[in-house]
Amino acid sequence: MEAATGSSPQPKPGGAAGGARNLTFATIAFALCFSAWGMIAPIAPDIQDELGLSDTQTSIMIAIPVVLGSLLRLPFGVLTDRIGGHKVFAFMLVYTALAALLVGFASSYAALLGAGLLLGVTGASFAVGIPFVAEWTPPKRQGWALGVYGVGNIGTAVAAFSVPAIRDSAGQEVAGLVFAAVIAVYALIWWSVARDVPGRKPKKQPYGEVLRSGWDLYRLSLFYFVTFGGFVAMAIYLPKLLTDWFDLSLTDAGLRAAGFTILATASRPVGGVLADRFGGSRVLTVAFIGVGIDAIGLSWQAADPSMVPVTILCLTMAAFLGAGNGAVFKMVPAFYPNATGAATGIVGAAGGLGGFFPPLLLGIVKDATGEFTIGFVLLVAFAWMCAGLALALLEVRPAPEPGGEGAVPS
Known part of the structure; x- marks a missing residue:
């Protein structure tokens, strides 16, 4: 296949110190945005009881923040390529602070749906950081760097245990105020210390060319639909699942869900490093097979769940999904070295949508x-189908970038 190309070459990566510093700043920004993105799910079981909602209504409330973030990943990726991640992330942080404040004061079902939809914009923060980090990182280190950036997923774990605790002790309004204040302060820090790579030039991403690249793009999108979508769906739905199965308190369920998120997040850079060494397709094949096995176990447990098997199955699934996330986003800049922003937006949108449908399906x-x-049976089918597609990629290597040293094999 041929790698998609842009109208201007990529800037040279900055120095190692600058790259590490800006990777750290971007990861923290992403984590804060994702912490706000996950504010509603941990308190959904209590809201369901307070408002008398059905499982389907509750699932819609949990999943609704995913929608707008999924759709906006593509345009935010374009905007980042044109004006740089420094400005776009600054805007995103300020917006996220305001959205978090709104969630704190939403009390009716309609208000929560509206707040969740607006909060969903923060889910597009992922597509801002990917090209920002990629520009700072040499190609041979991008799997590791993008995996580290993905550690920002831990923000959902922060929300999972902190939002219920603050709501129980001080009220939902205080939770909104605390999140808004912390994110607003970091927005000032980001603007002051983060920087775009020196000498970067605006890039007009070839979205039409990327979309016309065909099966390669669709396959990467499907992989991320399952790996990231599965992670998001489990992370945001696990508090409800655990309260339904084991009658846990929201704080207890939130802490256990946070463990899932932390392990998946920690596994993401591991997946990136393994993809650097062994190839993304090999890592994905193992990850999808493992996810399918875990889904079989959860479908078996669904009728009569037991805490120890469910814990083991969820945590091993977290590791497989996290490694799969890291492997996919090692492959994206390799296949699209001059169109990373465009490809990230498209593939990231697919992943976001993957997090929207499973909670709805589980509620129905x-x-x-x-x-x-x-x-869970449907998850088995999707995971093992993707394992077969990843196997088919073992002999496929992206073409070298014209005039460059060549893309890193997937």
């Missing part, structure tokens, strides 16, 4: 059958 299945079994 639970209302219809009383159990979650069918939802």
Whole structure:
């Protein structure tokens, strides 16, 4: 295949010290945005009881923040390529602070849906950081760097245990105020210390060319639909799942869900490093097979769940999904070295949508059958289909970048 090319060459990566510093700043910014993105899910079971919602209504409330963020990843990727991640992330942080404040004061179901939809914009923060970090990082280190950036997913873990605790002790309004204040302060820090790579020039990303690249793009999008979508779906739905299965308190369920997120997040840079060494397709094949096995176990547990097996299955699934996330985003800049922003936006949008549909499906299945079994069976089918597609990529290598040293094999 041929790698998509842009109208201007990539800037040379900055120095190692500058790259590490800006990678750290971007990872923190991403984590804060994702912490706000995950504010509603941990308190959804209590809201369901307080407002008398069905499982389907609750699932919609949990999933709604994913929608707008998924759709906006593509335009935010374009904007980042044109004006730089420094300015775009500054805007994103300020917006996120305001959205978090709004969630704190939303009390009706309609208000929560509206706040969740607006909060969803923060999910597009991922597409801002990917080209920003890639510009600072030499190609041979991008798998590691983008994996480290993905550690920002830990923001959902922060929300999972902190939002219920603050809500129980001081109220939902205080939770919104605390999150808004912390993010606003960091917006000032980001503007003061983060920088775009020296000498960067605005890039007009060839979205039409990337979209016409065909099966390669669709396959990467499907991989991320399952790996990142599966991570998001489990991370945001796990508090409800655990309270339904084991009648846990919101704080206890949130802490356990945070463990899932932390392990998945820690596994992401590991997946990137393994992809650097062994190839993304090999890492993905193992990850998808593992996810399918875990989904079989959860479908078996759904009728009569037990804490120890469920914990083992969820944590191993977290590791497989996290490694898969890191592997996919090692492959994106390798296949599209001059169109990283465009490809990131498209693939990232697919991943975001992957996090939207499973919670809805689980809610509908639970209302219809009383159990979650069918939802996990469908995950088995998707995961093992993707394992077969990843195997087919073992002999596929992206073409060298014209005039460059060549892309890193996937």
